[in-house]
Amino acid sequence: MQYRLYYWPSIQGRGEFVRLALEEAAADYIDVARQPGKGFGIPALMRLMDARRVEHAPFAPPFLQAGQQIVGQTANILLFLGARHALAPRSASGRLWIHQLQLTIADFVAEAHDTHHPVAAGLYYEDQKPEARRRAEDFRNSRMPKFLGYFEHLLAHNTRGPYLCGARLSYADLSVFQMVAGLDYAFPRAMASAARHYKRILTLSRAVQDRPRIAAYLASDRRIPFNQEGIYRQYPELDAR
Amino acid sequence: MQYRLYYWPSIQGRGEFVRLALEEAAADYIDVARQPGKGFGIPALMRLMDARRVEHAPFAPPFLQAGQQIVGQTANILLFLGARHALAPRSASGRLWIHQLQLTIADFVAEAHDTHHPVAAGLYYEDQKPEARRRAEDFRNSRMPKFLGYFEHLLAHNTRGPYLCGARLSYADLSVFQMVAGLDYAFPRAMASAARHYKRILTLSRAVQDRPRIAAYLASDRRIPFNQEGIYRQYPELDAR
Numbered sequence: 001m002q003y004r005l006y007y008w009p010s011i012q013g014r015g016e017f018v019r020l021a022l023e024e025a026a027a028d029y030i031d032v033a034r035q036p037g038k039g040f041g042i043p044a045l046m047r048l049m050d051a052r053r054v055e056h057a058p059f060a061p062p063f064l065q066a067g068q069q070i071v072g073q074t075a076n077i078l079l080f081l082g083a084r085h086a087l088a089p090r091s092a093s094g095r096l097w098i099h100q101l102q103l104t105i106a107d108f109v110a111e112a113h114d115t116h117h118p119v120a121a122g123l124y125y126e127d128q129k130p131e132a133r134r135r136a137e138d139f140r141n142s143r144m145p146k147f148l149g150y151f152e153h154l155l156a157h158n159t160r161g162p163y164l165c166g167a168r169l170s171y172a173d174l175s176v177f178q179m180v181a182g183l184d185y186a187f188p189r190a191m192a193s194a195a196r197h198y199k200r201i202l203t204l205s206r207a208v209q210d211r212p213r214i215a216a217y218l219a220s221d222r223r224i225p226f227n228q229e230g231i232y233r234q235y236p237e238l239d240a241r
Numbered sequence: 242m243q244y245r246l247y248y249w250p251s252i253q254g255r256g257e258f259v260r261l262a263l264e265e266a267a268a269d270y271i272d273v274a275r276q277p278g279k280g281f282g283i284p285a286l287m288r289l290m291d292a293r294r295v296e297h298a299p300f301a302p303p304f305l306q307a308g309q310q311i312v313g314q315t316a317n318i319l320l321f322l323g324a325r326h327a328l329a330p331r332s333a334s335g336r337l338w339i340h341q342l343q344l345t346i347a348d349f350v351a352e353a354h355d356t357h358h359p360v361a362a363g364l365y366y367e368d369q370k371p372e373a374r375r376r377a378e379d380f381r382n383s384r385m386p387k388f389l390g391y392f393e394h395l396l397a398h399n400t401r402g403p404y405l406c407g408a409r410l411s412y413a414d415l416s417v418f419q420m421v422a423g424l425d426y427a428f429p430r431a432m433a434s435a436a437r438h439y440k441r442i443l444t445l446s447r448a449v450q451d452r453p454r455i456a457a458y459l460a461s462d463r464r465i466p467f468n469q470e471g472i473y474r475q476y477p478e479l480d481a482r
Binding site: 051052055056057058059069071072073075076079080093096097099100103104107110114118119120122123128131134135138142147150153154156157158 | 292293296297298299300310312313314316317320321334337338340341344345348351355359360361363364369372375376379383388391394395397398399
């Protein structure tokens with residue numbers, strides 16, 4: 001069975017957390033909205049979000065189709081894939097723990113997005129620049145240290161290996177890599193000046209990046225470059241040491 | 242075994258979604274931070290968030306202790322409780338679906354919170370009033386219709402009973418009730434003028450409210466009244482028809 005991933009075709013966005021899991025699992029999948037032709041593209045994505053025709057229509061991309069099943073919400077998709085592709089612990093309590101970390105990353109991702117869209121996702125950045133400047137300042141000075149400090153602490157005191165669960169990689173580790181990559185892109189100065197506080201996170205992130213399948217994916221054209229339409233954007237006025 | 246719920250003692254907040262599930266399940270639980278005395282109160286809550294001493298320390302409340310296990314993140318706690326107390330479908334695909342809806346509600350809850358704190362959760366509302374006014378306007382005009390319209394559509398086309406899963410109540414139904422209660426409190430004018438578009442949601446919400454255990458809970462002093470410290474707050478300047 002071939003998975004069908006539905007996500008906006010021009011950004012990494014939340015879909016990237018799913019792509020990384022599919023790539024690490026060497027799963028057979030098709031990135032539907034990025035394919036040309038009839039039955040693909042954004043219309044194919046929109047069609048599955050119509051509750052009049054689709055049972056279990058999702059609220060928003062990304063969502064994943066596996067046979068007849070459609071699974072939405074990034075962390076929920078990873079919960080589903082983690083169990084099927086050994087990207088999560090085997091025990092029920094271990095699975096809840098990794099899912100909990102994924103949901104914490106999801107909260108952090110939403111806050112990173114809101115640095116450039118603190119008023120409305122439907123407005124342009126240019127229409128909310130003063131608000132964005134205030135929110136980004138709080139994000140750099142308060143939220144980044146809080147979230148990154150949490151994961152650094154976990155890695156220091158709570159695990160017995162390079163990964164969040166110890167010796168074995170999980171989808172949450174892949175997401176930590178993506179989170180760091182995004183922050184490095186959007187807040188290079190803030191990240192550079194804080195790097196010494198987050199050595200374990202950065203080590204984990206590099207370990208993920210160097211995994212053969214992830215390295216091959218990152219070098220391929222399946223990896224969409226960061227750009228000014230995604231969650232992480234490079235607005236120098238929102239960054240600072 | 243008695244569950245121990247850890248959440249801020251003076252607000253409904255995100256803890257309320259868990260309280261409603263525990264109450265509907267008639268589960269034996271103690272609301273730790275609301276109890277007086279040694280070993281209780283906020284210090285007991287803070288202690289479990291210290292990764293140096295606690296394996297699987299959560300990032301933030303609410304979290305639930307079940308024997309040796311600590312489960313954090315609201316939706317994750319409900320995933321855990323749903324399976325143990327028949328507040329979720331029995332099938333794996335049904336559980337993912339209800340969890341997906343819960344995560345969509347969680348996104349909506351975070352956006353409701355940010356109407357009064359669009360710049361920084363750590364600042365007072367009074368320090369971000371102009372920004373709050375802009376964000377609340379977008380929330381009322383764009384986000385509320387989008388989220389509520391989604392759930393209304395699901396109930397119209399996707400279920401065969403009063404509840405999101407059809408005939409059987411799930412934790413996501415309890416959360417829909419809480420979401421409606423919060424919106425009614427924070428945005429009474431916007432909700433009143435839009436009520437005709439959300440008849441099925443309001444019917445579902447009343448069905449939850451009338452369940453004997455929920456009705457008893459709501460009438461008890463275990464239900465903390467809405468107030469100006471929680472997620473949903475009554476700032477008339479953020480509301481409008």
